[in-house]
Amino acid sequence: MKRNEKNQTPHxxxxxxxxxxxxYWSKIGAxxxxxxxxGFNIQLSSLPLDGRLVIREPKAAKGGAEAGR
Structure with a gap:
């Protein structure tokens, strides 16, 4: 998949x-x-059978790692 957003941290x-x-939150993609x-380009590593999809902006956690919420 071509991405024009190379310098952007994904949601x-x-x-x-x-x-x-x-x-209960499970990360399934970016x-x-x-x-x-x-709009968004979305890449999923799995498909949910139940629940709802939520897209969240990245935020830096302690130590600089990405945290979703």
């Missing part, structure tokens, strides 16, 4: 099951925003 794609404090800001 995390998660499947979320449950609600609130009982929600998303890169289009240059015009009107």
């Amino acid at each position: 995390g794609v998660f499947v979320v099951e449950g609600e609130g404090d009982n929600a 998303a890169w925003p289009h240059q015009d800001g009107k």
Whole structure:
């Protein structure tokens, strides 16, 4: 897959099951925003059978590692 967003840190794609404090988040892929800001290229490593998809901006965690939420 060609990516024009080589210098961008990808957003995390998660499947979320449950609600609130009982929600279980599983990272299943990454998303890169289009240059015009009107869409995303999404690459999934698995397909969810249940739950909802959530795309989150990357944020630096302690130690510089990526954290999804």
